[in-house]
Amino acid sequence: MIFRRPFFWIIGLVMLVFAVAPLLGNDVQLRESLLLAAVYIILASNLNIMLGYTGYVNFGCIVFFGLGGYFCVYLMGTLGWGLAIAAIAGGFAVSFLAFLFGLGILRLRGAYFALATIGVNEGVQAFVSNFDPWGGSTGIYLSTELFQPLGGPARALWVIYYLLVAVMGISLYLSYFIKVSKFGLGLLAIGQNEDAAAVLGVPTPRYKALAYCASAFLPAVAGGLYFFKGAFIQPTDAFDLQFSTEAIVIAMLGGQGTVFGPALGAYLYEELRGWLLTSETFSNFQLVIAGALLLVIVLFAPGGLMGWLYGRWPRLRKILE
Amino acid sequence: MSAVLAVERLSKRFGGLMAVNQLSFTVEEHEILGLIGPNGAGKSTVFNLVNGVFPPSQGTVHFRGADITGMQPFRVARAGLARTHQIVQPLTEMTVLENCIVGACFGRENLPLGKARATAREAAVFVGLEQRLDTPAGQLTIAGKKRLELARALAAEPTLLLLDEVLAGLNPTEVTHMIGVIRRIRERGITILMIEHLMHAIMSLSDRIVVLNSGQLLATGTPQEVANDPAVIEAYLGDPKLAEQLQGDG
Numbered sequence: 001m002i003f004r005r006p007f008f009w010i011i012g013l014v015m016l017v018f019a020v021a022p023l024l025g026n027d028v029q030l031r032e033s034l035l036l037a038a039v040y041i042i043l044a045s046n047l048n049i050m051l052g053y054t055g056y057v058n059f060g061c062i063v064f065f066g067l068g069g070y071f072c073v074y075l076m077g078t079l080g081w082g083l084a085i086a087a088i089a090g091g092f093a094v095s096f097l098a099f100l101f102g103l104g105i106l107r108l109r110g111a112y113f114a115l116a117t118i119g120v121n122e123g124v125q126a127f128v129s130n131f132d133p134w135g136g137s138t139g140i141y142l143s144t145e146l147f148q149p150l151g152g153p154a155r156a157l158w159v160i161y162y163l164l165v166a167v168m169g170i171s172l173y174l175s176y177f178i179k180v181s182k183f184g185l186g187l188l189a190i191g192q193n194e195d196a197a198a199v200l201g202v203p204t205p206r207y208k209a210l211a212y213c214a215s216a217f218l219p220a221v222a223g224g225l226y227f228f229k230g231a232f233i234q235p236t237d238a239f240d241l242q243f244s245t246e247a248i249v250i251a252m253l254g255g256q257g258t259v260f261g262p263a264l265g266a267y268l269y270e271e272l273r274g275w276l277l278t279s280e281t282f283s284n285f286q287l288v289i290a291g292a293l294l295l296v297i298v299l300f301a302p303g304g305l306m307g308w309l310y311g312r313w314p315r316l317r318k319i320l321e
Numbered sequence: 322m323s324a325v326l327a328v329e330r331l332s333k334r335f336g337g338l339m340a341v342n343q344l345s346f347t348v349e350e351h352e353i354l355g356l357i358g359p360n361g362a363g364k365s366t367v368f369n370l371v372n373g374v375f376p377p378s379q380g381t382v383h384f385r386g387a388d389i390t391g392m393q394p395f396r397v398a399r400a401g402l403a404r405t406h407q408i409v410q411p412l413t414e415m416t417v418l419e420n421c422i423v424g425a426c427f428g429r430e431n432l433p434l435g436k437a438r439a440t441a442r443e444a445a446v447f448v449g450l451e452q453r454l455d456t457p458a459g460q461l462t463i464a465g466k467k468r469l470e471l472a473r474a475l476a477a478e479p480t481l482l483l484l485d486e487v488l489a490g491l492n493p494t495e496v497t498h499m500i501g502v503i504r505r506i507r508e509r510g511i512t513i514l515m516i517e518h519l520m521h522a523i524m525s526l527s528d529r530i531v532v533l534n535s536g537q538l539l540a541t542g543t544p545q546e547v548a549n550d551p552a553v554i555e556a557y558l559g560d561p562k563l564a565e566q567l568q569g570d571g
Contacts, residue, residue: 182426182434189412189423196410201398201427
């Protein structure tokens with residue numbers, strides 16, 4: 001049933017391109033660029049579950065990524081866990097924390113919710129900066145020996161890349177399955193008009209909490225992989241609000257509420273970012289451009305690229321979700 | 322006959338205003354009960370108290386024998402009590418059919434998506450929206466949105482339906498059509514509690530009428546009895562035309 005839908009295979013195709021492209025010519029630079037694109041896709045498509053489906057702007061989604069990184073690095077460095085187990089355990093731990101945060105902040109709506117999510121991020125950063133088992137403000141360094149089980153540093157980078165591509169694929173499938181499910185219908189109803197949804201019988205508190213927890217899991221796993229790759233994590237890197245803002249720009253650029261939009265937006269944004277960073281005139285200018293881009297999207301194309309594409313070719317709706 | 326809905330000594334205070342004051346009434350199975358009263362009498366507040374949009378300050382609400390006082394709206398909906406809004410609340414970017422699917426999915430039957438689609442389509446066709454199934458709800462006319470409110474509530478397959486001024490803002494042809502729809506809903510065995518300002522409609526549809534004034538029960542009885550009740554006529558005297566109309570129709 002679900003296999004017959006073209007979009008199911010389009011996600012597979014995207015993963016295949018990510019998997020094969022850097023192999024041709026053993027292109028490490030392309031791999032690094034795609035790795036960052038994959039991380040952006042993971043962040044943006046999970047953010048989209050809250051932002052696009054449920055209509056709640058999560059400005060602090062990077063807190064999941066950072067906390068996931070901390071759990072994973074700590075479990076590996078101090079307790080000697082393997083990478084996969086540590087990253088997944090981090091995902092569960094962060095989802096549980098998201099549930100606890102959600103109990104407090106999911107009662108808020110609109111701008112108040114957005115502000116509260118920034119508060120959560122800043123609060124967690126302040127806590128971690130003073131939490132000695134996690135190295136306080138200096139953070140945690142991992143020994144490079146931890147790369148040995150993955151076949152040495154050079155090979156480990158490839159392994160991490162493929163794991164991130166897998167998490168990216170799971171993110172897109174998760175977004176997709178939520179969208180076509182009854183749960184997703186409830187979230188979309190909440191996004192349109194929360195009070196009307198409740199009167200129609202949508203269990204709004206439970207659905208919002210589930211969406212918030214679900215949107216925390218995969219970014220946390222990705223954070224674990226990402227910070228293991230650098231063998232180093234510190235609070236200012238882990239909870240950098242810039243990443244959050246970029247995730248919002250990406251989701252809006254691609255088209256919030258669509259499954260494919262965040263992926264498209266992430267790829268284009270990463271290309272643009274790479275170009276800006278290496279360009280002589282625009283170097284260090286990248287965030288200004290991101291801000292301007294967000295402004296232009298919100299003002300002139302609230303549906304993002306997907307909205308524009310749908311408007312031009314309405315039939316596309318049946319192929320790209 | 323047993324009471325589907327029993328409201329007892331219900332009160333709601335908004336600051337210094339007693340919006341509903343010690344109100345008691347029952348809705349019997351399979352009947353259409355009309356709830357009327359001058360503007361600001363507290364009719365919509367009663368609906369909001371019954372379906373849990375806000376909790377009452379005092380009093381109880383029983384639905385089919387179970388206490389639902391202060392229960393959250395989505396639990397009340399799941400129990401089988403659906404409502405429409407006086408100010409229409411469409412899920413604007415979803416299509417008419419999708420709006421109804423939400424109703425069917427999360428209503429009394431708690432249907433899975435596949436079955437909900439069939440029920441939703443049936444409800445939309447029932448109210449006369451068969452030409453508009455794929456139209457985004459935001460693009461409907463007011464009459465269309467009123468029908469959508471009704472279709473969405475019906476798709477939930479409720480035991481009790483609360484209708485909040487579904488006829489307001491419709492032209493005479495649309496009113497006639499809607500009255501027919503409401504009659505047919507009752508024939509399906511659904512009990513109806515309705516608020517309506519259109520006197521000829523409520524007088525001809527209702528089995529019994531409850532009259533509210535300043536949040537208090539003013540009168541109750543058949544349309545005939547209520548229309549001839551001096552207290553009711555007095556309450557409406559601020560609007561003599563309406564009082565006249567009330568008597569003329571009764």
